[in-house]
Amino acid sequence: MTGSTECARVVVEELISFGVREVVLSPGSRNAPLSYEIFEADKIGLLRLHVRIDERSAAFTALGLAKASGLPVPVITTSGTAAGNLHPAVMEAWHSRIPLIAITADRPAAMINSGANQTTRQRGLFAGHVRAEVQLAGNDLDPRSWRFELHRGLVACSGQRTMIAGPFHLNIAFSEPLVPEPIDGIEEEYREITGLTREIESTDLPAEPLTVIVAGDLPTDDGRRVAEIADRAAVPLLAEPSSNARTAATAIGSYRLLLQSGLADEIERVIVVGHPTLSRPVTALMSRSNVELIIVEPSPEWRDPAMNADRVIARFNIGHPQSANRDWLERWQQADRQLSGRIDELINDSASITGPALARTLLGRLGSDDLLFVGSSNPIRDLDLAPVRADGPAVYANRGLAGIDGSISTAVGIALAADQPTHALLGDLTFLHDSNGLIIGAAEPQPRLRIVVANDNGGSIFATLEQGHPAQLSAFERVFGTAHRVDLGAVAGSVGAAYTKIDELADLDQLLRQPPAGLEIVDVAVDRRHRRTLDQRLNSLAATL
Structure with a gap:
């Protein structure tokens, strides 16, 4: 040898x-x-x-x-x-x-x-x-x-x-020769390797002061545990989609907008679990000097982008809720119900398909046994505005650095590991950035993956940021909008993937009634002309409460 x-x-x-x-x-x-x-x-x-x-x-x-x-x-x-x-x-x-x-x-x-x-x-x-x-x-x-x-x-x-x-x-x-002599196979007996693990005690926190839990990106099991703690303690839960905690009865669907309301000023304690990355209001909350900020992280490397943590603990429980805590939760839930109705009216008012409408249509057809991978930029933020569901799917996203790299390939890997039908919601630029991920040889294990592409022919997330301000419009379309005019049907055909073009949400809803059988690409035409206006109108809703 x-x-x-x-x-x-x-x-x-x-x-x-x-x-x-x-x-x-x-x-x-x-x-x-x-x-x-x-x-x-x-x-x-x-x-x-x-x-x-x-x-x-x-x-x-x-x-x-x-x-x-x-x-x-x-x-x-x-x-x-x-x-x-x-x-x-x-x-x-x-x-x-x-x-x-x-x-x-x-x-x-x-x-x-x-x-x-x-x-x-x-x-x-x-x-x-x-x-x-x-x-x-x-x-x-x-x-x-x-x-x-x-x-x-x-x-x-x-x-x-x-x-x-x-x-x-x-x-x-490796030195040459690089080709082995013929072999019969590999022996099937291998040593079992085990490592040392250590138990970490939980910290019991009092029910007071007025508290919210912020849940960022988390594995599914960890997200469920956070949801259970929030429900037992009657604490408002501000959970991002990939936290896998939005199934809690205490989850506040419109939290991102409510953090811009007067209700947020009353928060006295913030408990952060996971890696929150989606919104500036959450970052602003974690940066406040008048709140107690508790980071929950069992490892010696905790995340505190605001560099404002008062305590870092490994695990936590919250004591039995007092009447003041239940009143606090009810105020958040009542505001959430009011604001959610206005969000629904605003999103449903559009004559064309918008990103938020697409995200909630997809989520509405997926149940607790389903898997959903969500791409960065607008798709995961659009999903963040979708209604909270007790029976929602397990949600995955690449939020470590929140790049658009490799999103198709990551979704393929998730579908293969789970060996079950899986959905992915991606923007068109994210889709094109990793289109090589669609190339899977005929002899390879094949995923059952339906990729729903929010195709607005460019980078609409920049329209919601400073680059989309009217004063910057002269350069916007060339260097930020980046219209590509790529035919996604031709891309799908080149790799033998099934392809469907969607212009009406009702057609998408009908398509989603059946699980994906192989590799599918669903091309949904999304209007980005009024993306900045829609974002501004959404952000202004909380001010009317």
């Missing part, structure tokens, strides 16, 4: 023994030793292989698989720029604390700086955005050392000891 083949086999054995069950691979020559070993492991059912021709798409597919499964998922590339294409997904995984394993094949150390083809400095490539980095060399012929280093990196990736999961960079210098 060659050194490169033996090293690759040890790597695959350790991955499987640690619990890895999904692997995403992009083809290449230098990573061939790993490709052969993964192929053999897939044949005998030890793991499932997903091949993608685009490395960035591969990385976000792995991110989606890890996000939905909670298990570490490797993405494997060859050397050179192929490795660099993993960086956006690694960054997202770092900030989202997702156990993504970036495995990059490298040239032998003697070739670095020689100008050899596809050879660059890959050590430290993702520095600052990985929980661990391990360098192996196939010509070392030291399996014990390989296993030790791999174990260390895998434990760091999983967060078993630190309570902080995140990406792990494994860079392997």
